[in-house]
Amino acid sequence: xxxxxxxxxxxxxxxxxxxxxxxxxxxxxxxxxxxxxxxxxxxxxxxxxxxxxxxxxxxxxxxxxxxxxxxxxxxxxxxxxxxxxxxxxxxxxxxxxxxxxxxxxxxxxxxxxxxxxxxxxxxxxxxxxxxxxxxxxxxxxxxxxxxxxxxxxxxxxxxxxxxxxxxxxxxxxxxxxxxxxxxxxxxxxxxxxxxxxxxxxxxxxxxxxxxxxxxxxxxxxxxxxxxxxxxxxxxxxxxxxxxxxxxxxxxxxxxxxxxxxxxxxxxxxxxxxxxxxxxxxxxxxxxxxxxxxxxxxxxxxxxxxxxxxxxxxxxxxxxxxxxxxxxxxxxxxxxxxxxxxxxxxxxxxxxxxxxxxxxxx
Numbered sequence: 001x002x003x004x005x006x007x008x009x010x011x012x013x014x015x016x017x018x019x020x021x022x023x024x025x026x027x028x029x030x031x032x033x034x035x036x037x038x039x040x041x042x043x044x045x046x047x048x049x050x051x052x053x054x055x056x057x058x059x060x061x062x063x064x065x066x067x068x069x070x071x072x073x074x075x076x077x078x079x080x081x082x083x084x085x086x087x088x089x090x091x092x093x094x095x096x097x098x099x100x101x102x103x104x105x106x107x108x109x110x111x112x113x114x115x116x117x118x119x120x121x122x123x124x125x126x127x128x129x130x131x132x133x134x135x136x137x138x139x140x141x142x143x144x145x146x147x148x149x150x151x152x153x154x155x156x157x158x159x160x161x162x163x164x165x166x167x168x169x170x171x172x173x174x175x176x177x178x179x180x181x182x183x184x185x186x187x188x189x190x191x192x193x194x195x196x197x198x199x200x201x202x203x204x205x206x207x208x209x210x211x212x213x214x215x216x217x218x219x220x221x222x223x224x225x226x227x228x229x230x231x232x233x234x235x236x237x238x239x240x241x242x243x244x245x246x247x248x249x250x251x252x253x254x255x256x257x258x259x260x261x262x263x264x265x266x267x268x269x270x271x272x273x274x275x276x277x278x279x280x281x282x283x284x285x286x287x288x289x290x291x292x293x294x295x296x297x298x299x300x301x302x303x304x305x306x307x308x309x310x311x312x313x314x315x316x317x318x319x320x321x322x323x324x325x326x327x328x329x330x331x332x333x334x335x336x337x338x339x340x341x342x343x344x345x346x347x348x349x350x351x352x353x354x355x356x357x358x359x360x361x
Contacts, residue, residue, distance in 0.1 A: 004107060012113045013094075020090055024248040025055035030287075031294050038298045059241075067237035070143055077141035082235070082242035085134030089249040092127045095120035096256050097182045099266045099278030111266075111278065112182075120181040121169050124257060128165075128212065131246065132158045138243070139231035150230030153220050153305065158212055160312040165208035167320035171201035171327045172261045175336075185265035195262040197336060200323045200343035202262040204316060206292070209254040211312065213247055216297040220305050255289040256282065263289075315350065322346055 029044060029051065036043025044051035069078060099111035110116065117123070132155055139151020172194050176184045188194055195202040211218040232243045259265060263285050266278030303311065323343065330339035 008107070008109060009113060016093065016113060017090060020093075020249050020252065021245070023252050024245050025059065027248045027252060027290065028058065029055050030290065031297075034291060034294045035298050038295065062238060062241040065237040067239060068234070070234050072143040073234065074141040074143070077137050078234075079239070081134045081138035081141060082239045082246075083134070084137065085131050086242045086246040086249070088127045088130040089246045089253060092124060092250075092253045093256055095123050095181055096260055097185060097265060098282055100271065100275040102275045111275075116180055116182040118178065118180045121173060121179040121184075125166055125169060129158075129162060131250070134246075135231050138235070142231075142234040144234050147231050147233040150233070154214065154231060157214075157218065157220060157308065157312075160309060161208045161211035161218075161316070164204055164312065164316040164320040165212060167317075167324055168201050168205035168208060169261070170324050171198045174324075174327050174331055181260055181265075185260060185267060188264045189267050191336070193262060193264045197339050198262075198323065198327055198343055199340055200319065200347050201327070202258070203347070204320050204323060205258060205262065206289075207316060209258065210293065210296065211308075213250040213254060215247075215251070215293055217300040217303050218308060219302060220308055251290060251293060252286065255286045255293070258289055259285040315354065319346070319350060 032054075033043045033051070035041075044054040047053040047057045069075060094113040095117055097110070097112045097116070101108050101110050103109070114120075114123075135154045135158075136151040139147040139149070139154075142148070172184050173179055175191070175194060175197060176187045178184065184194075191197065210216075214220075232240055235243060259282055266282040268277060268281035271278050271281065323346075326342045326346070327339055329342075330336050
């Protein structure tokens with residue numbers, strides 16, 4: 001193996017891990033500040049100028065907080081569950097291109113860890129389904145009824161919404177004719193952002209990812225009123241921090257993936273002349289998508305569990321199947337403008353039907 005390539009992989013991996021950990025810390029501050037502005041509050045403003053040191057204060061508190069393990073817990077599984085949850089969140093972005101290839105020290109360096117692999121989308125869908133094991137094992141190993149129920153709820157929810165999420169990936173794959181994320185980004189430079197060509201696919205993707213990362217209004221596994229704190233009820237200190245970290249890093253990861261699949265990835269003005277602008281454009285798109293997640297949390301109430309499951313199986317899954325059919329039809333007829341037109345018609349029809357059902361009840 002080329003020693004230079006191995007060193008390049010190690011350096012890029014360390015940089016990505018540092019970005020993920022730092023991003024997780026300051027995403028909590030970003031969320032608290034954004035929620036405060038939406039709710040006409042001040043938000044964190046004591047630790048450091050403008051509250052910039054608040055994530056560091058929170059980290060110090062968690063590090064020195066007492067860690068407890070229930071006497072009847074399955075000790076090994078209890079300790080491994082947070083690790084199993086956080087590792088997929090850290091490695092899922094290994095195939096995402098953060099920019100175009102650059103020349104540095106006489107080497108062509110790809111701004112993604114794994115480079116341009118032709119099954120990038122398949123890698124993402126595979127890794128995304130692993131973290132559910134950590135959540136259900138955390139609930140089961142705690143020997144706590146509330147924690148176990150939270151783990152079971154999370155498993156049912158994530159498996160249900162993974163079907164719609166997996167089908168949402170098919171639209172960009174069909175349009176690009178490849179599962180390579182680099183090729184999907186490059187083709188959006190020629191065809192336009194895929195969110196314009198298939199708005200229904202992008203909407204399904206964003207809704208399903210909210211359910212995948214247990215964000216409001218899909219945060220039933222952590223329903224405080226019913227399950228105390230859900231699957232991590234018995235966790236404290238740094239073990240709880242790992243679950244907290246996994247959720248927020250997954251928020252960053254799904255925003256990066258959504259930006260790559262539907263919003264042109266790192267593409268933007270002058271990227272062809274200045275490749276280092278690519279990561280900046282991607283960061284801006286990710287910050288906007290993260291704000292949308294925060295806005296949804298501040299706006300929508302938590303769904304009742306039976307309605308949450310019905311929404312996934314009776315509405316989101318059929319819509320995702322219809323979306324795949326519409327994209328395939330547009331490609332076969334070689335009329336791509338037909339895809340957004342039919343998608344909007346179906347979305348309006350679905351929203352009308354849902355509104356009628358809710359009004360009738």
